[in-house]
Each structure stands twice: as C-alpha cells, then as structure tokens.
Amino acid sequence: KATYLRNALAKKEKGIGFWLTFPHPSIAKTILAGGGFNWVLMDAEHGLITDSDYYTLANHIAASGASPIIRIPVDSEWQIKRALDAGAHGVMTPMCHSAEDAARIVSWSKYPPLGSRGYGPMFCPHTFNVAEATYPTQADKSLLVIVQIESRKAIENVEAIAAVPGLDVLFIGPFDLSKQMNVQFGSDEHEAAIQKTLKAAKSAGKTAAIFCSNGAQAKERLAQGFDMVSITTDVGSVAAEFDRQLAATLSV
Numbered sequence: 134k135a136t137y138l139r140n141a142l143a144k145k146e147k148g149i150g151f152w153l154t155f156p157h158p159s160i161a162k163t164i165l166a167g168g169g170f171n172w173v174l175m176d177a178e179h180g181l182i183t184d185s186d187y188y189t190l191a192n193h194i195a196a197s198g199a200s201p202i203i204r205i206p207v208d209s210e211w212q213i214k215r216a217l218d219a220g221a222h223g224v225m226t227p228m229c230h231s232a233e234d235a236a237r238i239v240s241w242s243k244y245p246p247l248g249s250r251g252y253g254p255m256f257c258p259h260t261f262n263v264a265e266a267t268y269p270t271q272a273d274k275s276l277l278v279i280v281q282i283e284s285r286k287a288i289e290n291v292e293a294i295a296a297v298p299g300l301d302v303l304f305i306g307p308f309d310l311s312k313q314m315n316v317q318f319g320s321d322e323h324e325a326a327i328q329k330t331l332k333a334a335k336s337a338g339k340t341a342a343i344f345c346s347n348g349a350q351a352k353e354r355l356a357q358g359f360d361m362v363s364i365t366t367d368v369g370s371v372a373a374e375f376d377r378q379l380a381a382t383l384s385v
C-alpha cells in the first residue's frame with residue numbers, strides 16, 4: 134500500500150508517481166486502484182486541470198494513500214495559496230532559476246513566522262484527514278516545497294538553489310531543460326546538467342527528482358540515485374496504448 138510522499142521519502146523509500154493531465158477524478162481513481170503510487174502530479178501548468186478541480190481531485194488521490202502534488206502554471210503567491218488551501222500535499226513550481234526564486238517560493242508556502250502564507254485552513258485539512266485546528270500546526274513540516282530545475286540559469290545556480298532552507302525537492306523537467314538550454318534532449322550537455330542537479334540535491338540533503346516518460350527511464354534514474362520519479366502520464370499512456378492496439382489490429 135502506498136504511503137504519503139513525505140513519509141515515504143523520510144523512510145528512504147522511492148517516490149513513485151504518475152502525471153495527471155485530465156481533470157476528471159475517474160482517471161485518477163482508475164489508475165490508483167492498482168496501488169503502488171505514493172504521489173500523483175496534478176498538472177495545472179500544461180494539463181487541463183484548473184484550480185476548480187483541485188479540491189475534488191486532491192481528496193480522491195489522498196483517499197488512496199498517495200499524495201496529491203499540484204503543479205501550478207507559474208511562480209505566483211496566489212497560485213501556491215490556492216493549491217495548498219485546496220489540500221495539496223506539495224506544490225511544484227515550474228521555472229525556478231535562482232536561490233532568490235526558491236526562497237520566495239518557500240516563503241509563500243509557509244505560515245508566519247517562517248513565511249507569508251495567508252491563513253484560511255478550512256478545506257486543506259481534508260486530504261490529511263485531520264481537524265481544522267491541527268492542520269496549521271503541522272502544515273509547515275508536512276507540506277513539500279518542490280521547484281523545477283529546467284533552465285540554463287537554474288543549472289548554473291543549482292547548488293545555491295539546493296541550499297535554500299525549507300526547500301524539499303529539486304525536480305528536473307528534462308524537456309524544458311533541453312529547450313531552454315537549446316541542446317538536444319539526451320545530448321552530453323543535457324545529461325551533464327541532469328547529473329549536476331542530482332549531485333547538488335544529494336549533497337544538500339534534498340530530494341532529487343525527475344520527470345520520466347516511461348518505466349524503463351524511471352528505473353534507470355532510480356538506479357542513478359534519484360529519489361523520486363514520475364513513470365508516465367495519463368494522456369501519454371492512453372495515446373500509446375491506442376496506437377499499439379491499432380498497430381496490432383492492422384498488422385499482417
């Protein structure tokens with residue numbers, strides 16, 4: 134049975150997740166029924182999920198024992214607040230380029246005196262199954278602050294980003310990384326940037342994480358020392374399986 138992501142990582146278990154882009158809870162529930170995942174990324178950056186989907190989806194995911202993690206569209210205080218208040222166990226912020234960016238994101242994610250998160254914990258306790266009064270006392274140490282490393286500037290600053298107190302996870306977006314660096318996906322320069330991030334995260338005692346498109350890639354990254362991987366996306370799996378069955382039908 135899967136456990137919430139922070140507990141799993143604390144026990145040195147690997148964070149195994151999938152990427153949800155479709156907003157309907159039936160997709161999440163169908164995939165989670167098999168068990169084995171300890172986090173699910175709800176993608177409000179490039180997926181079809183929006184903030185009115187957060188509460189329902191997050192509660193379905195948490196009820197399965199996995200952590201709902203919300204990727205917000207941009208680095209923004211109000212977006213982080215909406216995601217946390219709907220019950221995210223962690224927020225993933227794309228395009229973090231510097232330690233200053235990371236420190237600002239941490240501050241927006243934590244209640245005073247650690248940060249500047251606004252107070253309104255009416256609905257977020259539901260995904261932790263705790264009382265409203267309990268949530269604020271646990272939130273700052275229970276929630277995961279996750280930033281994406283996916284630009285040349287972020288790679289240059291990756292040690293400083295990893296050193297930011299309160300930041301939990303450095304999550305590599307390999308596709309953006311290759312585009313933003315203007316290098317071929319899988320090239321030596323691309324891979325060197327990935328390995329630099331892995332090393333920086335591990336040296337700073339932070340979780341090293343990366344997006345993977347399939348299980349074989351995920352297995353390889355785990356063997357390299359990554360702590361947390363996505364293994365595929367809902368939309369990618371659906372499209373690939375339909376292609377596979379069509380090819381099987383039409384093959385001679």
Ligand code: 3PY
Nearest residue numbers: 306307308309310344
């Ligand atoms: C990337 O690869 O750029 C991501 O952010 C994950 O899709």
